[in-house]
Amino acid sequence: MGIRFGAFQAVADTSLDVAPGEFLCLLGPSGCGKSTVLSAIAGFEQASEGDVRVDGERVTAPRRDTGVVFQSTEALFDWMTIRDNVAYGPRMRGVAKARRAEIVQEYLNLVGLGHTADKYPSQLSGGMRQRAQIARVLANEPRLVLMDEPFGALDAQTREVMQRELDRIWRARRCTVVFVTHDIGEAILLADRVAVMSAGPSAGIKSVYDVDLPRPRDETSREFALLHQRLRDDISQEVRAALRAQGADVEEEL
Template identity: 65%
Template sequence: MRGASIHLDHVGISFGDAHIVSNINLEIRPGEFVCLLGPSGCGKSTLLNAIAGFLPVTGRIEVQGAQVKGPGLDRGVVFQSSEVLFPWLSIRENVEYGLRLRGVAAAARREKAARYLAMVGLSHAGEKFPAQLSGGMRQRAQIARVLINEPSVVLMDEPFGALDAQTREVLQHELDRIWRETGCTIVFVTHDIWEALLLADRVVVMTAGPRAAIKTIETIDLPHPRDAASPECLALYRRLRDDIGAEVTRALQQQGLAREETPA
Protein backbone atom coordinates (compact mmCIF):
# COMPACT_ATOMS: atom_id res chain seq x y z
CA MET A 1 0.00 0.00 0.00
CA ARG A 2 1.46 3.35 -1.06
CA GLY A 3 0.00 6.78 -0.42
CA ALA A 4 -1.20 8.98 -3.28
CA SER A 5 -1.08 12.73 -3.77
CA ILE A 6 -4.30 14.77 -3.67
CA HIS A 7 -4.69 18.05 -5.54
CA LEU A 8 -7.65 20.43 -5.09
CA ASP A 9 -7.75 23.31 -7.54
CA HIS A 10 -10.33 26.10 -6.98
CA VAL A 11 -12.86 23.58 -5.68
CA GLY A 12 -16.38 24.75 -4.93
CA ILE A 13 -19.38 22.71 -3.76
CA SER A 14 -23.01 23.87 -3.82
CA PHE A 15 -26.40 22.35 -3.16
CA GLY A 16 -28.78 24.42 -5.25
CA ASP A 17 -28.39 28.03 -4.10
CA ALA A 18 -26.50 27.00 -0.96
CA HIS A 19 -22.75 27.49 -1.46
CA ILE A 20 -21.00 25.19 1.01
CA VAL A 21 -17.30 25.64 0.19
CA SER A 22 -15.63 27.99 -2.24
CA ASN A 23 -12.21 28.29 -3.91
CA ILE A 24 -10.47 25.48 -2.02
CA ASN A 25 -6.85 25.04 -3.10
CA LEU A 26 -4.86 22.33 -1.36
CA GLU A 27 -1.93 20.02 -2.10
CA ILE A 28 -1.61 16.83 -0.03
CA ARG A 29 1.59 14.85 -0.41
CA PRO A 30 1.73 11.04 -0.81
CA GLY A 31 1.61 9.36 2.59
CA GLU A 32 0.70 12.57 4.43
CA PHE A 33 -1.79 12.69 7.33
CA VAL A 34 -3.95 15.84 7.03
CA CYS A 35 -6.70 16.86 9.45
CA LEU A 36 -9.58 19.14 8.44
CA LEU A 37 -10.63 21.27 11.40
CA GLY A 38 -13.24 24.00 11.72
CA PRO A 39 -16.60 25.06 13.17
CA SER A 40 -19.70 22.91 12.71
CA GLY A 41 -21.29 23.35 9.31
CA CYS A 42 -18.18 24.68 7.58
CA GLY A 43 -18.14 21.88 4.99
CA LYS A 44 -15.40 19.56 6.28
CA SER A 45 -17.40 16.39 5.66
CA THR A 46 -18.74 17.78 2.39
CA LEU A 47 -15.18 18.32 1.17
CA LEU A 48 -14.23 14.79 2.26
CA ASN A 49 -17.20 13.36 0.34
CA ALA A 50 -16.12 15.29 -2.74
CA ILE A 51 -12.62 13.77 -2.57
CA ALA A 52 -14.31 10.37 -2.23
CA GLY A 53 -16.17 11.08 -5.47
CA PHE A 54 -19.63 11.17 -3.90
CA LEU A 55 -20.35 14.80 -4.83
CA PRO A 56 -19.90 16.93 -7.96
CA VAL A 57 -17.68 20.00 -7.70
CA THR A 58 -16.64 23.04 -9.61
CA GLY A 59 -12.91 23.25 -10.12
CA ARG A 60 -10.88 20.05 -10.11
CA ILE A 61 -9.90 17.28 -7.69
CA GLU A 62 -7.08 14.91 -8.63
CA VAL A 63 -5.70 11.83 -6.91
CA GLN A 64 -2.21 10.90 -8.10
CA GLY A 65 -2.75 13.08 -11.17
CA ALA A 66 -6.06 11.51 -12.25
CA GLN A 67 -9.24 13.60 -12.03
CA VAL A 68 -11.83 12.35 -9.54
CA LYS A 69 -15.06 11.66 -11.42
CA GLY A 70 -16.69 9.28 -8.95
CA PRO A 71 -15.89 6.72 -6.23
CA GLY A 72 -12.91 4.43 -6.81
CA LEU A 73 -10.93 1.64 -5.20
CA ASP A 74 -8.01 4.03 -4.75
CA ARG A 75 -10.02 5.81 -2.03
CA GLY A 76 -11.50 4.17 1.06
CA VAL A 77 -13.94 5.88 3.43
CA VAL A 78 -14.25 5.27 7.19
CA PHE A 79 -17.50 6.78 8.47
CA GLN A 80 -18.31 8.12 11.93
CA SER A 81 -20.88 5.45 12.66
CA SER A 82 -19.99 1.78 12.90
CA GLU A 83 -23.59 1.02 11.87
CA VAL A 84 -22.29 0.75 8.30
CA LEU A 85 -21.15 -2.80 9.17
CA PHE A 86 -23.64 -5.42 7.96
CA PRO A 87 -25.20 -6.88 11.13
CA TRP A 88 -26.01 -10.24 9.46
CA LEU A 89 -22.36 -10.87 8.53
CA SER A 90 -19.56 -11.88 10.87
CA ILE A 91 -16.71 -9.43 11.40
CA ARG A 92 -14.51 -11.49 9.09
CA GLU A 93 -17.23 -11.54 6.41
CA ASN A 94 -17.65 -7.77 6.78
CA VAL A 95 -13.92 -7.24 6.31
CA GLU A 96 -13.87 -9.58 3.28
CA TYR A 97 -16.91 -7.96 1.67
CA GLY A 98 -15.09 -5.73 -0.83
CA LEU A 99 -12.87 -8.59 -1.99
CA ARG A 100 -15.93 -10.82 -2.36
CA LEU A 101 -17.62 -8.26 -4.64
CA ARG A 102 -14.48 -8.23 -6.78
CA GLY A 103 -14.55 -12.01 -7.18
CA VAL A 104 -11.48 -12.83 -5.05
CA ALA A 105 -11.36 -16.53 -4.18
CA ALA A 106 -12.53 -17.54 -0.69
CA ALA A 107 -9.13 -18.83 0.48
CA ALA A 108 -7.38 -15.63 -0.60
CA ARG A 109 -10.08 -13.53 1.07
CA ARG A 110 -9.65 -15.41 4.33
CA GLU A 111 -5.89 -15.08 4.30
CA LYS A 112 -6.02 -11.35 3.63
CA ALA A 113 -8.79 -10.77 6.19
CA ALA A 114 -6.70 -12.54 8.84
CA ARG A 115 -3.82 -10.15 8.12
CA TYR A 116 -5.90 -7.00 8.43
CA LEU A 117 -7.86 -8.22 11.45
CA ALA A 118 -4.51 -8.81 13.14
CA MET A 119 -3.41 -5.31 12.15
CA VAL A 120 -6.37 -3.75 14.01
CA GLY A 121 -6.17 -6.17 16.95
CA LEU A 122 -9.29 -8.22 16.13
CA SER A 123 -7.85 -11.66 15.34
CA HIS A 124 -9.93 -13.11 18.16
CA ALA A 125 -13.22 -11.57 16.96
CA GLY A 126 -13.45 -12.61 13.32
CA GLU A 127 -16.41 -14.99 13.80
CA LYS A 128 -18.36 -12.67 16.07
CA PHE A 129 -21.15 -10.40 14.80
CA PRO A 130 -21.13 -6.59 15.07
CA ALA A 131 -23.73 -6.58 17.85
CA GLN A 132 -21.38 -8.68 20.00
CA LEU A 133 -18.58 -6.07 19.89
CA SER A 134 -18.04 -2.73 21.59
CA GLY A 135 -18.22 0.50 19.61
CA GLY A 136 -14.44 0.79 19.52
CA MET A 137 -14.05 -2.75 18.21
CA ARG A 138 -16.65 -2.13 15.52
CA GLN A 139 -14.70 0.94 14.40
CA ARG A 140 -11.55 -1.18 14.20
CA ALA A 141 -13.47 -3.63 12.02
CA GLN A 142 -14.60 -0.79 9.77
CA ILE A 143 -10.98 0.38 9.39
CA ALA A 144 -9.92 -3.19 8.50
CA ARG A 145 -12.73 -3.40 5.92
CA VAL A 146 -11.35 -0.29 4.24
CA LEU A 147 -7.66 -1.24 4.48
CA ILE A 148 -8.12 -4.73 3.03
CA ASN A 149 -8.82 -3.11 -0.36
CA GLU A 150 -5.40 -1.42 -0.08
CA PRO A 151 -6.51 2.11 -1.06
CA SER A 152 -3.81 4.71 -1.57
CA VAL A 153 -6.04 7.29 0.18
CA VAL A 154 -8.10 6.73 3.35
CA LEU A 155 -10.79 9.33 4.09
CA MET A 156 -12.03 9.39 7.70
CA ASP A 157 -15.10 11.36 8.79
CA GLU A 158 -14.88 11.80 12.58
CA PRO A 159 -14.44 8.04 13.01
CA PHE A 160 -13.95 8.26 16.79
CA GLY A 161 -16.51 10.99 17.49
CA ALA A 162 -19.10 8.69 19.09
CA LEU A 163 -16.66 6.85 21.37
CA ASP A 164 -15.86 7.41 25.03
CA ALA A 165 -12.67 9.32 25.83
CA GLN A 166 -10.62 6.28 26.88
CA THR A 167 -11.52 4.21 23.80
CA ARG A 168 -10.94 7.21 21.58
CA GLU A 169 -7.42 7.69 22.95
CA VAL A 170 -6.57 4.03 22.38
CA LEU A 171 -7.82 4.14 18.78
CA GLN A 172 -5.94 7.37 18.06
CA HIS A 173 -2.70 5.63 18.99
CA GLU A 174 -3.71 2.55 16.98
CA LEU A 175 -4.48 4.67 13.92
CA ASP A 176 -1.13 6.43 14.22
CA ARG A 177 0.57 3.01 14.22
CA ILE A 178 -1.49 1.68 11.29
CA TRP A 179 -0.85 4.80 9.21
CA ARG A 180 2.91 4.53 9.68
CA GLU A 181 2.74 0.79 8.94
CA THR A 182 0.74 1.10 5.70
CA GLY A 183 2.08 4.37 4.27
CA CYS A 184 -1.34 5.43 2.94
CA THR A 185 -2.44 9.06 2.66
CA ILE A 186 -5.06 9.97 5.27
CA VAL A 187 -7.51 12.88 5.25
CA PHE A 188 -9.23 13.03 8.64
CA VAL A 189 -12.18 15.23 9.66
CA THR A 190 -12.39 16.15 13.34
CA HIS A 191 -13.76 18.79 15.72
CA ASP A 192 -11.14 17.89 18.32
CA ILE A 193 -8.00 20.08 18.31
CA TRP A 194 -6.07 17.63 20.51
CA GLU A 195 -6.93 14.76 18.16
CA ALA A 196 -5.59 16.75 15.20
CA LEU A 197 -2.39 17.60 17.09
CA LEU A 198 -1.74 13.99 18.07
CA LEU A 199 -2.25 12.59 14.57
CA ALA A 200 -1.64 15.08 11.76
CA ASP A 201 1.34 16.18 9.72
CA ARG A 202 -0.68 19.29 8.85
CA VAL A 203 -3.93 20.77 10.15
CA VAL A 204 -6.15 22.64 7.69
CA VAL A 205 -8.38 25.15 9.51
CA MET A 206 -11.53 26.12 7.60
CA THR A 207 -13.54 29.31 7.91
CA ALA A 208 -17.20 29.41 8.92
CA GLY A 209 -19.70 28.91 6.11
CA PRO A 210 -21.40 29.66 3.88
CA ARG A 211 -18.73 29.69 1.15
CA ALA A 212 -16.24 28.25 3.60
CA ALA A 213 -12.60 28.45 2.60
CA ILE A 214 -9.21 27.53 4.03
CA LYS A 215 -8.19 29.99 6.74
CA THR A 216 -4.80 28.64 7.84
CA ILE A 217 -2.65 25.53 7.43
CA GLU A 218 -0.56 24.55 10.44
CA THR A 219 2.39 22.17 10.08
CA ILE A 220 2.82 19.85 13.08
CA ASP A 221 6.54 19.13 12.95
CA LEU A 222 6.73 16.94 16.06
CA PRO A 223 7.85 13.30 16.39
CA HIS A 224 5.38 10.43 16.95
CA PRO A 225 4.05 9.42 19.41
CA ARG A 226 3.30 12.93 20.62
CA ASP A 227 3.03 14.29 24.13
CA ALA A 228 -0.01 16.55 24.49
CA ALA A 229 1.54 18.16 27.58
CA SER A 230 4.71 19.28 25.79
CA PRO A 231 5.28 23.05 25.44
CA GLU A 232 5.25 22.71 21.64
CA CYS A 233 1.86 20.98 21.62
CA LEU A 234 0.39 23.47 24.06
CA ALA A 235 1.55 26.42 21.92
CA LEU A 236 0.05 24.85 18.79
CA TYR A 237 -3.18 24.10 20.66
CA ARG A 238 -3.57 27.75 21.69
CA ARG A 239 -2.95 28.95 18.13
CA LEU A 240 -5.48 26.55 16.64
CA ARG A 241 -8.00 27.27 19.41
CA ASP A 242 -7.81 30.99 18.66
CA ASP A 243 -8.16 30.43 14.90
CA ILE A 244 -11.21 28.19 15.29
CA GLY A 245 -12.71 30.26 18.11
CA ALA A 246 -12.82 33.32 15.87
CA GLU A 247 -14.66 31.31 13.19
CA VAL A 248 -17.12 29.82 15.69
CA THR A 249 -17.92 33.34 16.94
CA ARG A 250 -18.43 34.52 13.36
CA ALA A 251 -20.75 31.60 12.65
CA LEU A 252 -22.82 32.37 15.77
CA GLN A 253 -23.02 36.05 14.80
CA GLN A 254 -24.36 35.07 11.39
CA GLN A 255 -27.07 33.10 13.17
CA GLY A 256 -27.84 35.98 15.54
CA LEU A 257 -26.62 34.00 18.54
CA ALA A 258 -23.63 36.18 19.47
CA ARG A 259 -23.23 39.94 19.72
CA GLU A 260 -20.83 41.82 17.51
CA GLU A 261 -17.84 43.12 19.46
CA THR A 262 -17.83 46.90 19.82
CA PRO A 263 -14.43 48.48 19.13
CA ALA A 264 -12.91 50.16 22.19
Protein backbone atom coordinates in the same frame (compact mmCIF):
# COMPACT_ATOMS: atom_id res chain seq x y z
CA MET B 1 -12.99 24.09 -5.98
CA GLY B 2 -16.48 25.20 -5.03
CA ILE B 3 -19.55 23.17 -4.03
CA ARG B 4 -23.03 24.57 -4.38
CA PHE B 5 -26.41 23.07 -3.47
CA GLY B 6 -28.90 25.05 -5.52
CA ALA B 7 -28.44 28.69 -4.52
CA PHE B 8 -26.50 27.75 -1.37
CA GLN B 9 -22.70 28.02 -1.68
CA ALA B 10 -21.40 25.49 0.86
CA VAL B 11 -17.71 25.62 -0.11
CA ALA B 12 -16.02 28.32 -2.17
CA ASP B 13 -12.58 28.84 -3.69
CA THR B 14 -10.95 25.92 -1.86
CA SER B 15 -7.56 24.62 -2.96
CA LEU B 16 -5.53 21.99 -1.13
CA ASP B 17 -2.84 19.49 -2.12
CA VAL B 18 -2.27 16.29 -0.16
CA ALA B 19 1.02 14.43 -0.67
CA PRO B 20 1.14 10.63 -1.08
CA GLY B 21 1.47 8.97 2.32
CA GLU B 22 0.48 12.14 4.19
CA PHE B 23 -1.95 12.26 7.10
CA LEU B 24 -3.96 15.48 6.74
CA CYS B 25 -6.65 16.64 9.18
CA LEU B 26 -9.46 18.99 8.18
CA LEU B 27 -10.41 21.06 11.22
CA GLY B 28 -13.06 23.72 11.63
CA PRO B 29 -16.27 24.81 13.34
CA SER B 30 -19.44 22.76 12.98
CA GLY B 31 -21.20 23.35 9.67
CA CYS B 32 -18.15 24.76 7.89
CA GLY B 33 -18.20 22.14 5.12
CA LYS B 34 -15.53 19.67 6.27
CA SER B 35 -17.69 16.64 5.49
CA THR B 36 -18.80 18.22 2.21
CA VAL B 37 -15.17 18.54 1.09
CA LEU B 38 -14.55 14.92 2.11
CA SER B 39 -17.63 13.81 0.15
CA ALA B 40 -16.28 15.56 -2.94
CA ILE B 41 -12.92 13.81 -2.58
CA ALA B 42 -14.77 10.50 -2.19
CA GLY B 43 -16.83 11.19 -5.33
CA PHE B 44 -20.16 11.31 -3.45
CA GLU B 45 -20.59 15.01 -4.29
CA GLN B 46 -19.55 16.88 -7.43
CA ALA B 47 -17.70 20.19 -7.45
CA SER B 48 -19.75 23.05 -8.90
CA GLU B 49 -16.60 25.00 -9.72
CA GLY B 50 -13.20 23.48 -10.38
CA ASP B 51 -12.57 19.81 -9.71
CA VAL B 52 -11.04 17.18 -7.45
CA ARG B 53 -8.15 15.05 -8.68
CA VAL B 54 -6.50 11.94 -7.25
CA ASP B 55 -3.17 11.05 -8.84
CA GLY B 56 -4.01 13.51 -11.60
CA GLU B 57 -7.32 11.85 -12.48
CA ARG B 58 -10.52 13.83 -12.09
CA VAL B 59 -12.90 12.38 -9.49
CA THR B 60 -16.44 12.05 -10.89
CA ALA B 61 -17.68 9.05 -8.88
CA PRO B 62 -16.55 6.83 -6.00
CA ARG B 63 -13.23 5.14 -6.80
CA ARG B 64 -12.09 1.62 -5.98
CA ASP B 65 -8.74 2.91 -4.73
CA THR B 66 -10.40 5.21 -2.17
CA GLY B 67 -11.73 3.91 1.14
CA VAL B 68 -14.14 5.74 3.45
CA VAL B 69 -14.46 5.23 7.21
CA PHE B 70 -17.73 6.70 8.43
CA GLN B 71 -18.52 8.21 11.83
CA SER B 72 -21.18 5.67 12.73
CA THR B 73 -20.10 2.46 14.45
CA GLU B 74 -23.13 0.86 12.76
CA ALA B 75 -21.57 1.01 9.27
CA LEU B 76 -20.69 -2.70 9.24
CA PHE B 77 -23.05 -5.28 7.71
CA ASP B 78 -24.74 -6.58 10.85
CA TRP B 79 -25.79 -9.87 9.21
CA MET B 80 -22.16 -10.78 8.44
CA THR B 81 -19.42 -11.92 10.76
CA ILE B 82 -16.44 -9.64 11.23
CA ARG B 83 -14.46 -11.97 8.99
CA ASP B 84 -17.01 -11.68 6.21
CA ASN B 85 -17.26 -7.91 6.63
CA VAL B 86 -13.51 -7.50 6.13
CA ALA B 87 -13.51 -10.01 3.26
CA TYR B 88 -16.34 -8.24 1.44
CA GLY B 89 -14.20 -5.82 -0.59
CA PRO B 90 -11.60 -8.38 -1.70
CA ARG B 91 -14.42 -10.80 -2.60
CA MET B 92 -16.10 -8.13 -4.76
CA ARG B 93 -12.74 -7.55 -6.47
CA GLY B 94 -12.47 -11.25 -7.31
CA VAL B 95 -9.56 -12.04 -4.99
CA ALA B 96 -9.05 -15.80 -4.69
CA LYS B 97 -10.46 -17.42 -1.54
CA ALA B 98 -7.09 -18.47 -0.08
CA ARG B 99 -5.57 -15.04 -0.61
CA ARG B 100 -8.73 -13.44 0.73
CA ALA B 101 -8.36 -15.38 3.97
CA GLU B 102 -4.76 -14.18 4.30
CA ILE B 103 -5.79 -10.55 3.76
CA VAL B 104 -8.58 -10.78 6.32
CA GLN B 105 -6.31 -12.29 8.96
CA GLU B 106 -3.57 -9.74 8.26
CA TYR B 107 -5.82 -6.74 8.75
CA LEU B 108 -7.77 -8.13 11.67
CA ASN B 109 -4.46 -8.79 13.40
CA LEU B 110 -3.30 -5.28 12.50
CA VAL B 111 -6.27 -3.71 14.30
CA GLY B 112 -6.10 -6.22 17.17
CA LEU B 113 -9.30 -8.10 16.31
CA GLY B 114 -7.98 -11.47 15.15
CA HIS B 115 -9.86 -13.16 18.01
CA THR B 116 -13.22 -11.68 16.94
CA ALA B 117 -13.30 -12.96 13.34
CA ASP B 118 -16.35 -15.18 13.84
CA LYS B 119 -18.34 -12.73 15.95
CA TYR B 120 -21.05 -10.43 14.64
CA PRO B 121 -20.91 -6.60 14.92
CA SER B 122 -23.61 -6.59 17.60
CA GLN B 123 -21.31 -8.67 19.82
CA LEU B 124 -18.53 -6.05 19.78
CA SER B 125 -18.08 -2.76 21.60
CA GLY B 126 -18.26 0.54 19.71
CA GLY B 127 -14.48 0.88 19.62
CA MET B 128 -14.06 -2.68 18.34
CA ARG B 129 -16.68 -2.11 15.62
CA GLN B 130 -14.82 1.00 14.51
CA ARG B 131 -11.54 -0.93 14.35
CA ALA B 132 -13.34 -3.57 12.28
CA GLN B 133 -14.55 -0.85 9.93
CA ILE B 134 -10.97 0.40 9.54
CA ALA B 135 -9.83 -3.18 8.80
CA ARG B 136 -12.58 -3.54 6.18
CA VAL B 137 -11.41 -0.38 4.42
CA LEU B 138 -7.70 -1.26 4.61
CA ALA B 139 -8.34 -4.79 3.28
CA ASN B 140 -9.07 -3.16 -0.08
CA GLU B 141 -5.53 -1.72 0.05
CA PRO B 142 -6.68 1.78 -0.95
CA ARG B 143 -4.24 4.47 -1.93
CA LEU B 144 -6.42 7.06 -0.20
CA VAL B 145 -8.39 6.67 3.04
CA LEU B 146 -11.05 9.24 3.99
CA MET B 147 -12.28 9.41 7.58
CA ASP B 148 -15.28 11.50 8.60
CA GLU B 149 -15.06 12.00 12.38
CA PRO B 150 -14.74 8.23 12.85
CA PHE B 151 -14.41 8.45 16.64
CA GLY B 152 -17.10 11.07 17.23
CA ALA B 153 -19.65 8.57 18.58
CA LEU B 154 -17.24 6.95 21.05
CA ASP B 155 -16.84 7.72 24.74
CA ALA B 156 -13.80 9.78 25.75
CA GLN B 157 -11.70 6.86 26.99
CA THR B 158 -12.36 4.67 23.94
CA ARG B 159 -11.73 7.63 21.64
CA GLU B 160 -8.31 8.21 23.19
CA VAL B 161 -7.38 4.55 22.70
CA MET B 162 -8.63 4.62 19.11
CA GLN B 163 -6.59 7.73 18.30
CA ARG B 164 -3.42 5.97 19.44
CA GLU B 165 -4.40 2.81 17.58
CA LEU B 166 -5.02 4.72 14.35
CA ASP B 167 -1.64 6.43 14.66
CA ARG B 168 0.00 3.01 15.09
CA ILE B 169 -1.89 1.51 12.12
CA TRP B 170 -1.10 4.47 9.87
CA ARG B 171 2.60 4.31 10.73
CA ALA B 172 2.55 0.60 9.84
CA ARG B 173 0.88 1.14 6.43
CA ARG B 174 1.57 4.79 5.46
CA CYS B 175 -1.45 5.18 3.19
CA THR B 176 -2.67 8.68 2.41
CA VAL B 177 -5.32 9.81 4.92
CA VAL B 178 -7.67 12.80 4.96
CA PHE B 179 -9.35 12.93 8.36
CA VAL B 180 -12.22 15.25 9.33
CA THR B 181 -12.45 16.31 12.97
CA HIS B 182 -13.55 19.20 15.16
CA ASP B 183 -11.21 18.07 17.98
CA ILE B 184 -7.99 20.11 18.08
CA GLY B 185 -6.10 17.63 20.25
CA GLU B 186 -7.08 14.75 17.97
CA ALA B 187 -5.81 16.65 14.92
CA ILE B 188 -2.42 17.32 16.55
CA LEU B 189 -2.08 13.71 17.71
CA LEU B 190 -2.67 12.31 14.22
CA ALA B 191 -1.78 14.77 11.48
CA ASP B 192 1.30 15.67 9.49
CA ARG B 193 -0.58 18.86 8.59
CA VAL B 194 -3.79 20.45 9.85
CA ALA B 195 -5.93 22.48 7.43
CA VAL B 196 -8.29 24.90 9.19
CA MET B 197 -11.53 25.76 7.41
CA SER B 198 -13.32 29.08 7.73
CA ALA B 199 -16.89 29.35 8.94
CA GLY B 200 -19.58 28.70 6.37
CA PRO B 201 -21.40 29.35 4.20
CA SER B 202 -18.91 29.82 1.34
CA ALA B 203 -16.29 28.16 3.54
CA GLY B 204 -12.74 27.55 2.43
CA ILE B 205 -9.27 26.67 3.67
CA LYS B 206 -8.21 29.49 5.97
CA SER B 207 -4.78 28.27 7.10
CA VAL B 208 -2.55 25.20 7.12
CA TYR B 209 -0.26 24.15 9.99
CA ASP B 210 2.65 21.72 9.88
CA VAL B 211 2.71 19.37 12.87
CA ASP B 212 6.44 18.86 13.30
CA LEU B 213 6.30 16.71 16.45
CA PRO B 214 7.77 13.22 16.93
CA ARG B 215 5.41 10.24 16.94
CA PRO B 216 3.85 8.93 19.10
CA ARG B 217 3.03 12.41 20.34
CA ASP B 218 3.20 13.66 23.89
CA GLU B 219 0.09 15.68 24.77
CA THR B 220 1.86 17.08 27.84
CA SER B 221 4.76 18.60 25.90
CA ARG B 222 5.23 22.35 25.58
CA GLU B 223 5.26 22.12 21.78
CA PHE B 224 1.92 20.29 21.76
CA ALA B 225 0.38 22.91 24.05
CA LEU B 226 1.67 25.83 21.96
CA LEU B 227 0.28 24.39 18.72
CA HIS B 228 -3.00 23.60 20.46
CA GLN B 229 -3.29 27.24 21.55
CA ARG B 230 -2.53 28.55 18.05
CA LEU B 231 -5.17 26.29 16.52
CA ARG B 232 -7.65 27.13 19.26
CA ASP B 233 -7.24 30.86 18.63
CA ASP B 234 -7.63 30.34 14.88
CA ILE B 235 -10.76 28.19 15.24
CA SER B 236 -12.26 30.51 17.85
CA GLN B 237 -12.27 33.36 15.34
CA GLU B 238 -14.29 31.20 12.96
CA VAL B 239 -16.67 29.98 15.65
CA ARG B 240 -17.40 33.57 16.66
CA ALA B 241 -17.93 34.51 13.02
CA ALA B 242 -20.36 31.61 12.59
CA LEU B 243 -22.30 32.57 15.73
CA ARG B 244 -22.52 36.23 14.68
CA ALA B 245 -23.81 35.15 11.26
CA GLN B 246 -26.57 33.28 13.10
CA GLY B 247 -27.54 36.42 14.99
CA ALA B 248 -25.78 35.70 18.28
CA ASP B 249 -24.38 38.64 20.27
CA VAL B 250 -20.76 37.47 20.48
CA GLU B 251 -17.83 39.60 21.48
CA GLU B 252 -14.95 40.05 19.06
CA GLU B 253 -12.45 38.51 21.48
CA LEU B 254 -12.87 35.76 24.05
